[in-house]
Amino acid sequence: MPSSSDIPPPGKPHKVFDRDAEWQELVAFACDRRPEVRLGVVSGRLRQGKTYLLEALTSALGGFYFGAQQGTQAESLSHLAGEFARYTNDSCAPHWHGWEDAVDDLLALGDRCPTPIVIDEFPDLVRQSPSLPSVLHGVYRRHDGGRPGRARLLLSGSSLPLMHRLFSTASPLHELSDLHLTLRPFDYRRAACFWGIDDPALALLVHAVVGGTPAYRHAYVHEDSPTGREDFDAWVCRTVLNPGRPLYREAYHLLQEETDHKDRALCHSALSAVATGCATQGQVADCLGAPLTDTARCLGLLREHGLLHSEPDAFRPSLVRLCVAEPLLAFEHAVVRPHRSALAQQDAVAVWKHARPGFDSMVARSHFAQICRDWALHFAGPDVFGAPARSAAHGSVADPAHSGGADVAAEVVVRGHGGVRKGTLLSVGLARWDEVMDLVHLEHLRGLLDVLADRGEDITHARPACYSGAGFSPALRAAEAQGQVTLVGLDRLYGRR
Template sequence: MGGFCFGAQQAAGAESLRRLGDELARYTGTSPPNHWHRWEDAVDALLTLGDRRPVPIVLDEFPDLVRESPALPSIIHSAYRHLRDEGRDNRTRLLLSGSALPLMHRLFGAASPLHELADLELVVHPLDFRQAARFWDIDDPRLALLVHAVVGGTPAYRRYAGDHAPSGPNDFDAWVCRTVLNPRTPLFLEAHHLLQEETDHWDRALCHSALTAIASGCSTPGEVAERLGISLTDASHCLALLQANGLLHSEPDAFRSNLIRLRLAEPLLSFEHAALRPHRSALEHQGADEVWRRVRPVFDSAVAGPHFAQICRDWVMGFADPTVFGARPTRAAPGSVPGMARHAGPHAEADVVVRGRTDADSGALLSVGVARWDEVMDLHHLEHLRHLLDLLAAGGEDVTHARPACYSGVGFTPALRAAEGEGHVVLVGLDRLYWEEVSDHGSEAGGALR
């Protein structure tokens, strides 16, 4: 489009102004300006580009400029006000972009001078699990999920891994060793850098410990506080900061709305804090292969298993045909079943609780499901789900529309398949998660891949 793009870096304001002046001179084919000492001069020069024609101007990593020059948002606001006061028909289209989402949100919030200037706020989300599989050129669904459990859907991480994807299912362990466990790749320290960038001046030690607690199975603020030996107030403050900076998600339990569940927003952080962080020092004097042999069982149980359950919930909301559950899902979340003893552990949990809109109820219970990453599921899983439904019914939940569902990463026995054929259970395996198309009837519900 013939526009101008400036990629900011972490640098002193004077250096950024000098670089901007040099790059603008190359763009316009003119001599570099005398070195600007004020951002007012730079902003005026940029806006002048749009006096004769529409021109897009991109200032990328804008937060890096604002950190060194906090007045820059006000300077941009003033420049546009002067254009309006002078009646100039300026057609500059200024795009301010950055990867530090919390700061970007603050820069355009209601209290910011940029708020009234913004015509569009666009957040570029990571690729979903199906898109990520295609992006990494992975056809095997189990391998695709394992890779996604490490790097999620951030496209840049393929480049950070040296543009190396696993060649097949048997190459996954070697791929982990030559990428995320390899100090020569940017991916090796990316989780650390991610926390550094997003936490700014906070107590990073406490942030690391909180993320480790959550990645290790603590799912409520109370459990995190108990694990870290701190007050609930201190834990809640830390968790709120992590959530505000996009590193943490929280949502009410599917059956107990007053119980808040926590999960890490970035798979790479889960991989780091659940599996790798306790063994990082060992990588300094042992080979990656040896360390990974010790880490792999933890990865399977504490990372891949919970990630598989989350992918199942994502499938419900994004790709499942409404006919699967009898109505359009409006929410899929984990739930603690009332009536189950606390010490029952996983048996007290439903991994995929689906609610939706029926003719009679906008929050009707459509399905209760369990997800087992490394377990072939059998009839006893179905009996367990029926027991959970009985407990829910006894507690006053309407289970009229609820369908038991089993989600497995390795498959189902013939007996359970037969129960599926008789309409007693919904079975969802990896092939269905990754490859099943949504019918035309259900295409509005969830982003079918065509």
């Protein structure tokens, strides 16, 4: 008979799409046979599949899973005790006097062999029992000096600010935790596979609406995926604009669950401003007519919860650009929100006909540019730019040759070793979702490089690049053949060539 240490770890269940690296990390943590209790942390925004993955782990390894809910401490302890009794096949639930008793019993589940013990949405328990992190710390320290155990406690949560505070380097729990796993949305290529979409143009359009959040593929749209590019408009109408589908209210639910109620109205307005083109904190404040301090607090809250990203400009050290992190929120606030009242009175098809131009001009274009930056940073090989990319950002610089020093911009500025502002300039690129690009775009990039050179930027290694969702003219293709420009179309973005 083989010993338990010879039994291979379980393979990832077929029902779990992708997440291979995350599964391997969780299994390695849960099956570690060292005779000591261990603590792991799993975090990520809502709807990223944390619960799905952790339930699969405990099912595969015979572990214990408890999903916390908002409530009182007494109610949570009662629910946990009931789940504990079912797991241990006891006829009556234990009567715990507090969290110390509960944690002691949970860790005892791993006395004989490595056992994963999952507490999902741990922040909900901390909100009702602020002393719980200290209790955990104390119990772990007691176990370190007492009987050996192999409990593998995994604490999961969607509240990113609270998870960060609980397990940051300044927290006593940080020194106890030796697994920190973050579940992120699928990248745009994996999202296309997840949705079963082979057409790159359609994949990009769908990603511009729902992003790479796994939960939206199934229950939120009732398994509905567009059958082709010609079905995209109808798919939008029967899913995200359909009051009978959960996706219809999801953007509002995201903000309601992630932010404090007193800031929610301002957060909606701030997201609308950013989604419709306000790129800086000052522009958002001007758009909202709100004090800069209130705007800064609101934007900080959105960043804390992972709903808003701030990215430094590639050429201006003092300029920080804002972008909405969750595509569904950008779609809602730029396209749907202005038409919400019409949706309550008119057919979705008629409303979408009026909203579609805004989607194309604001959402799809900016989303395409972001995907181009993602490609340059994560998928382009080192031969594309002559060296590995270390950053890809939007960049703009004032051109003194134009009246008033108008900005000359590039949506995809790639730098090598040294980062977004000090790294070697490898490429400057334009991203055009719905334009067939021609030599005029190449000339724009050459002009930008001249301006940068005049300002002291080393452009020796910089390659012009054109990114298009509509294609390239024969003249631009000829320039590519002569090594004058790098061309990146949808097929290349999605790895089709």
